[in-house]
Structures are given as structure tokens and as C-alpha cells.
Amino acid sequence: MKSPERETELDAVLELIANAVVLVDARARIRLWNAAAESILGWSTTDALGRDVLETAIAPDSHKTARDLLTRIASNGTWEGTVPLRRKNGESVLCAVRARALRAPDTGRKPTGEVLVVFAEMNTDRPVRTIGGSAEEERAALLRAERAARAELEHVRDRLAYVVHASSRLASSLDIGMTMETVGELVVPRFGALCVIDLWDGRRLDRVYVRDADPTRQPLVERVRKLGGFQRDDDPSLRAVFTGRPAVVTTTDPETAAQMYDDPQARAIVAEAARGGGFVAVPLITRGRVIGVLTLLGPGHAYGRELAPGEDLAVLEQIATRAAQSIENARLFDAERRLARNLQDSERRQRRAALTLQRSLLPAWTHPPGDLEVATRYFPGAEEAEVGGDWYDVIPVGPGRTALVIGDVMGRGLRAATFMGQVRTAVRAYARQDMRPKEILGLVDGVVTDLGEAEIVTCVYAVFDNARGTLTYASAGHLPLLTVDKAGRARRLDHQAGLPLGVGATSAPEHVVSLPRETMVAFYTDGLVEHRQRDVDAGIDALVDALAKASGTLEGLCDQVVDALRPPMGYDDDVALLLARARLDT
Numbered sequence: 278m279k280s281p282e283r284e285t286e287l288d289a290v291l292e293l294i295a296n297a298v299v300l301v302d303a304r305a306r307i308r309l310w311n312a313a314a315e316s317i318l319g320w321s322t323t324d325a326l327g328r329d330v331l332e333t334a335i336a337p338d339s340h341k342t343a344r345d346l347l348t349r350i351a352s353n354g355t356w357e358g359t360v361p362l363r364r365k366n367g368e369s370v371l372c373a374v375r376a377r378a379l380r381a382p383d384t385g386r387k388p389t390g391e392v393l394v395v396f397a398e399m400n401t402d403r404p405v406r407t408i409g410g411s412a413e414e415e416r417a418a419l420l421r422a423e424r425a426a427r428a429e430l431e432h433v434r435d436r437l438a439y440v441v442h443a444s445s446r447l448a449s450s451l452d453i454g455m456t457m458e459t460v461g462e463l464v465v466p467r468f469g470a471l472c473v474i475d476l477w478d479g480r481r482l483d484r485v486y487v488r489d490a491d492p493t494r495q496p497l498v499e500r501v502r503k504l505g506g507f508q509r510d511d512d513p514s515l516r517a518v519f520t521g522r523p524a525v526v527t528t529t530d531p532e533t534a535a536q537m538y539d540d541p542q543a544r545a546i547v548a549e550a551a552r553g554g555g556f557v558a559v560p561l562i563t564r565g566r567v568i569g570v571l572t573l574l575g576p577g578h579a580y581g582r583e584l585a586p587g588e589d590l591a592v593l594e595q596i597a598t599r600a601a602q603s604i605e606n607a608r609l610f611d612a613e614r615r616l617a618r619n620l621q622d623s624e625r626r627q628r629r630a631a632l633t634l635q636r637s638l639l640p641a642w643t644h645p646p647g648d649l650e651v652a653t654r655y656f657p658g659a660e661e662a663e664v665g666g667d668w669y670d671v672i673p674v675g676p677g678r679t680a681l682v683i684g685d686v687m688g689r690g691l692r693a694a695t696f697m698g699q700v701r702t703a704v705r706a707y708a709r710q711d712m713r714p715k716e717i718l719g720l721v722d723g724v725v726t727d728l729g730e731a732e733i734v735t736c737v738y739a740v741f742d743n744a745r746g747t748l749t750y751a752s753a754g755h756l757p758l759l760t761v762d763k764a765g766r767a768r769r770l771d772h773q774a775g776l777p778l779g780v781g782a783t784s785a786p787e788h789v790v791s792l793p794r795e796t797m798v799a800f801y802t803d804g805l806v807e808h809r810q811r812d813v814d815a816g817i818d819a820l821v822d823a824l825a826k827a828s829g830t831l832e833g834l835c836d837q838v839v840d841a842l843r844p845p846m847g848y849d850d851d852v853a854l855l856l857a858r859a860r861l862d863t
Contacts, residue, residue, distance in 0.1 A: 296397045297372075301330045303390025305347060317372070317398050319365035330394075334362045336369065350376045351390050359399060372396040435580070436592045439467075443596045447603040451610040460571070460600045461488035468584070468593050469557070469573025471550045473501060476561075476569040476604075477518050481506050485569075489550075500546050504538065512537045514570045517558040521567055523594065525587035527555040529574070550574045555586035559593055561601035568605055571597050647860075648743035649679050652831035654839055654854040666693035666734075667802045667853040668701050674711045677743040682708075683755070683800035683855055684736035687777075696732050700725060700778075704738070714738040714751035715787040718778065722753070725779040734778040737800060741792065743859060748792045751785040753778050756803060756813070759821060763795035767824040769817060797831070797858040799824060804850035805842055816842070831856045 297317050300309035310325040318334055325333060335343045343360075350356050355377045361369045374396040378388050443463050450456045457474060465472045471489045475482035484505020487498045508515055513524035513536070526533055529551035534544035556574040560567045573593070577584035587593075651671055666686025674680045682704055686697045703724040707717050717738045725734055737758065739750030750758065754777030761767040775785030792798060799820070806816025823841035827834045834856055 296395050299330065299334075299394045299396075301347070301392045301394060303351065305330050305344070307333065308391070314396075317364075317370065317396070318362060336361070336363050347376075347392060351378050351392050352388055354378055360396075362396070371399045373399050436589065440592060440595045440599075444599050447599045450603060451607050453604065453607040453611055456600075456603045456607045457486040458488075459603075460596075461486060463596060463600075464571070464573060464593070466490035466577060467579045468577040468589060469586070470552055470554075470575030470577070471498075471501065471573070473505075473514075473572040473574070474561075474569060475505060475514060475572070477567055482508060482514065482518070482570065497546070497549060501550055504543050504546060507540070507543065508537055509539065513556070514558040514572050517560045517570050518567050521560050521562060523560070523587065523590060524558045525555070525590065526557070527586060529553075529555055547574070552576065557587045557590065557593065559590075559597040561597055561604065563598070563601040563605045568601055571600065648677055649681075649741060649857050650831055650860050652835045652856045654835045654852065656848070657851050666697035667804065667851040668697050669800060669853050669855045670701060670705065671855075671857075672705055672708045674708050674740065678711065679741045679743075680708045681739045681741060681748075681798075681800060681855065681857055682736065683802065683853060684734055685755070685802045685851075685853075687733040687735070693732075696728070699728060700734055700736075704736075708738075713787060714740060714749055715775075715785050718751050718753045718775070718785045722778045732779055736778060739798075739800075741857065741859070746792055746794070746859070747789055748798060749787065749789045751775065751787045753785050756801065756806070756817065759799040759801075759817075759824060760790070760792070761797045761799070761824050763793070765825055765828075767821045769821060792859065794859045797824075797834075797856055800853075800855040800857075802851065802853040804848055804852040805839070805854055808844045808849055810844065831858070 295313055297314035298309065298311045299307060299314055302308050307325050307328050307330050310320070310322045312322075314325070315321055320328075320333060331340050331343050331347070339361075346356065355375070357375045358373075360372055360374045362372050362374075364370055374394060376392050376394045379391040379393055381387050381389050446459050446463065447456065450459055460474060461472050465488050470491070471494075472487070473484065474486040475484050477483075482505060484502055487502045489495070489498050513526055513533075517524045529548050531544070531548075534547050537547060538544050552575040554574075554576045556572060558570050558572045561569040561571055571593075573586070576586070577589070579589065649671070653669055655667065655669070666684075666688055668682075668684055668686075670680075670682040672680040672682065682701075684697075684700065684704075686693045686700065688696065700721065703721050704717065707720050712720075718736065721734075721736065721738075725732065733754075735753060735755040737750060737752045737755045739748050739758070741748050752758075752772070752774035754774055757772070757774075758770045759767055760770065770788070770790060772788040773786045801820065803813060803816075806820050807813045808816075811819070819842055820838065823838045824834070826841075827837040829837075835854055838854065839852070
């Protein structure tokens with residue numbers, strides 16, 4: 278079974294062939310009948326298919342002779358000669374005929390019983406003898422027919438090669454401007470002296486491209502370009518759009534120009550563009566709809582001679598079809614590219630808004646805590662990543678008591694940043710009441726649930742008591758805290774954590790650890806320790822190692838830690854880091 282692509286190619290070739298092509302099966306039934314056969318004998322393809330070839334194309338008194346000849350051809354090979362064929366209306370037409378038996382594509386190559394017949398109408402001015410005539414007369418007729426067939430075959434090969442070349446060039450372009458230029462280069466000057474492409478929007482034609490074979494006629498090109506959209510309804514270009522069929526005008530006379538434009542000056546421009554000749558308008562059809570029209574004005578030049586309008590119409594229609602497909606694909610690609618660009622711009626604006634909001638909600642350190650030395654870092658992930666809901670806070674809650682908070686809203690973008698702001702505000706409000714950390718988290722859990730956004734939040738709430746040298750904290754599903762003593766030994770506080778906020782009634786266990794004056798505590802979010810090539814546990818181990826190796830001020834420690842854990846391609850998530858230790862001078 279032939280593929281649809283091969284069937285399409287075969288149909289295109291048969292339409293380009295000027296000679297009649299007929300395929301006859303073993304029962305003498307017609308199985309293939311091209312347009313040239315229809316033109317010569319008058320039988321349409323629909324009427325001819327399935328009919329007996331002898332009853333269709335041979336006079337009744339020659340049926341027996343012709344049937345015997347067809348039987349010999351089917352079994353023995355080929356035959357050439359001149360035969361009087363009968364048209365549908367009963368008239369006789371003398372044709373040069375070549376017939377060949379088809380063979381099976383197996384090893385034996387046995388005849389299939391099918392016969393392929395190619396014939397062309399003979400010039401009746403020349404004396405030609407039919408079957409039964411002298412061998413010399415038949416040889417002369419066959420020689421003329423063979424020469425004509427070879428010339429036609431070369432012509433078909435040239436046109437088919439040009440269609441293939443055009444298809445290849447048009448298929449490689451997804452830029453609308455480049456596609457138009459390619460169409461212009463393909464059709465000018467082969468099919469006309471001046472090319473015009475108008476696109477149809479359902480109401481009017483929009484002139485998008487004009488090209489002339491002569492570069493010195495650029496002023497004319499500009500005048501033709503300005504005529505777009507002013508055609509009358511009976512303009513041949515509009516007729517091509519409305520009917521979906523080519524319109525061929527052999528001569529651009531004043532009457533024809535008057536059908537196209539009301540303005541006499543516009544008519545003069547068209548006459549000048551046509552160079553005294555005619556023009557052809559071919560609709561651009563793709564996916565079953567007309568998207569525009571390709572118009573060629575003036576004579577074309579191919580095969581070493583001047584072509585009349587529409588002379589190579591079959592080839593031009595093939596190119597117009599491929600041009601329509603390429604133009605539509607380029608327009609779709611351009612629309613998708615604009616949509617993607619607009620989406621990227623929107624995402625950038627949303628990212629900037631979320632980042633601005635998030636940074637505005639982080640502590641500005643207008644009144645830094647007196648008992649603690651604190652250093653922090655926050656930055657969003659890679660440029661293509663959306664801003665997350667990470668935050669930290671440092672809140673004085675009483676004499677010698679400071680709350681240290683870090684949290685992460687599980688989400689991205691402006692919504693996560695806004696939700697983070699609401700949660701942070703609630704934490705600060707409850708912190709002023711100087712309650713225990715687990716009580717604070719219980720209250721905040723209720724706030725997260727009441728907001729009804731179906732968000733999940735992890736959070737650590739800790740209170741540093743300077744007088745006692747302790748840190749009391751509770752964790753709602755957040756990563757473990759880390760401490761570094763004065764000898765540089767770092768460890769993780771693997772105490773039990775509660776559920777994240779927003780997943781149900783939170784009852785976070787509360788823990789108390791000693792925090793001597795030279796001991797530092799580290800709060801952080803998952804963006805610092807986790808990325809595509811490293812899981813959380815490995816990242817925490819790397820953070821412990823980085824803290825143990827770091828030295829200097831807290832600000833310097835922050836930079837050293839961030840640099841040590843930075844992935845090769847940069848952080849792909851938000852990073853929040855808070856380091857705190859008791860001031861040595863208190």
C-alpha cells in the first residue's frame with residue numbers, strides 16, 4: 278500500500294504530465310486516468326475509472342483487433358504505434374500510443390496482466406498510417422511521437438525538480454519576512470516580472486510583499502505596494518480568494534484595469550507593472566482555507582523563452598500551496614514566540630514585584646538587638662526561578678530576651694511572597710506577648726489555617742535569654758539548627774520537630790540548649806543546602822563542615838558559608854541564612 282505522501286507525489290506528477298496516462302487491469306478495466314486523458318478523450322476521471330478501456334476509447338468495429346493486441350501486450354511486453362481513438366462524443370482522434378506490460382516486483386518478474394498506456398494527440402496535418410500501415414510510415418510516426426514524448430518528459434522533470442527545490446527552500450524558514458523573500462525569489466522572473474503577496478484577514482487583502490525582477494523599478498514597487506487594500510470586489514485577486522481557484526488574465530487592457538481599481542492612476546500603475554502583458558492570481562490555501570493570494574504580473578521567463586500568464590499554472594499552484602504552508606507556519610511560530618516573550622516579561626515583572634515585596638518585609642535593622650550579634654543573608658535563586666517565601670526575623674521580646682525566627686512558605690511567586698508577609702506579621706504580633714515558642718507556633722498555625730490558602734509553612738521560633746545563656750526553641754517541620762562552639766566544632770541539633778504549619782493542629786516540642794557567649798547558632802532554609810545534585814542531608818553535612826572551617830566576623834562567616842555551598846550553576850532556590858551569638862561585651 279502506498280503511503281499518503283507517495284500518493285500525493287504521484288498525483289502531482291500525473292497532473293504535470295501533458296501526455297495522457299491510463300492504467301488498464303487484467304480485465305481491461307481502467308484503473309488510472311489522468312487529466313490529459315480527460316482532456317483528449319472527454320471522459321472525466323470519475324466516469325472513466327472502472328470502465329472497459331475498449332468500450333471507452335476504441336471504435337466498436339476495432340474492438341476485436343484491439344483486444345487481441347491488448348492481450349499480447351499484457352503477456353509479451355511493449356507496443357508502439359498510432360491508433361484512432363474515440364472521444365466521448367463519438368469523434369475520432371489520431372493518437373501516438375505507447376503501451377507496456379507491468380510485471381510483479383518479485384524474483385520471477387512475471388506479468389501482472391496490467392498494461393500502462395501513454396498516448397498523445399497527433400498532428401493531423403502530417404500523413405500518418407495506423408495499425409496495418411507500412412512499417413516505414415509507422416516508424417516515422419513513432420519517431421516523431423518518441424521525440425515529442427522525450428521533450429515533454431524533460432519538461433516534466435524540470436518542473437518537478439523545481440517544485441522539489443521550492444519545497445525544500447520554503448520548508449526551512451520560520452521567519453515571516455524570510456519566507457516572503459524566498460517566495461519572491463522562486464517566482465520572479467520565472468512566472469512573472471512582478472510578484473505581489475496579499476494576505477487575507479476575512480474582510481480585506483493586506484499587501485505584505487512586492488518584488489520586481491528589475492531592481493531599477495523600485496519606485497514602481499513602492500507604488501504597487503500602496504495599492505493594497507483598495508481593489509474592487511471583481512478584482513481577479515479577490516475572485517481567486519473567493520473561489521479558491523486561480524484567475525488568469527491574458528492582457529491587462531483598460532477594461533481589465535477598470536475591474537480592479539476605481540482610481541485611473543491605480544489602473545495606470547497596474548498596466549505599467551504588467552509591462553503590456555497579463556497576469557495570474559493564485560490563491561494561497563493551507564489547511565482548507567484561503568490565507569491570501571499570490572499575483573504575478575507581466576511575462577515570465579523560463580526554458581529560454583518568454584512565458585504567457587498561466588502557461589506553467591500547475592507548477593505555480595504547487596509552489597503557492599507550499600508557500601501558503603510556509604507562511605502559515607511562520608505566522609504561527611511568530612505568534613508563539615511573541616506569546617512566550619510576553620509570558621517571560623510578565624514573569625519577570627511578577628518576579629520583581631515578589632522580590633521587592635519580600636525584601637521590604639525582611640528586617641531593616643533600624644534597632645539591632647543589644648544582647649546579640651546577628652548577621653543575615655537573603656537572595657533569590659537563579660534568574661529563571663520564581664521568588665519563594667523564605668523569611669527570617671529578629672524580635673526583641675523583653676529585657677535580655679530576643680526572638681529569632683526563620684521560615685519558608687512552600688510556594689513560588691508573588692502569592693508565596695504575599696502569604697509570607699501575612700505569616701511574618703502574625704509571628705511578630707504574637708512575639709510581643711513573650712509567650713513560649715511552642716505556644717507561638719500553635720497560634721500561628723491557626724492563622725495559616727484561617728487564611729484558607731491551602732499553604733504549608735515550616736518555621737523555627739527561638740528565644741535567646743542573655744541572662745541564662747540559653748536558647749529555647751520549637752520547630753514546625755523546619756530544618757535542624759546548627760551550633761558552633763568557640764573551638765570551631767559544629768554540630769546539628771537533632772531534636773524532635775513538629776508538623777509544618779497549616780497541615781493540622783500543630784504541637785511542636787520545645788527544647789532548651791545552652792548557648793555560651795562564644796557559641797554561634799545558625800538558622801537557614803532549604804535553598805542553602807539542597808539543589809538538583811545534592812539532597813538535604815548531604816547539604817546539611819556540607820553546611821556543618823563549612824561552619825567549622827569558617828572564621829572571622831559573623832558577616833564574614835555568612836559570605837564564606839554561602840560561597841562554600843554554592844552549586845556550580847548557582848542557587849536555584851531562595852536562600853535565607855541567619856547567624857547569631859551573644860555579644861562578648863555584654
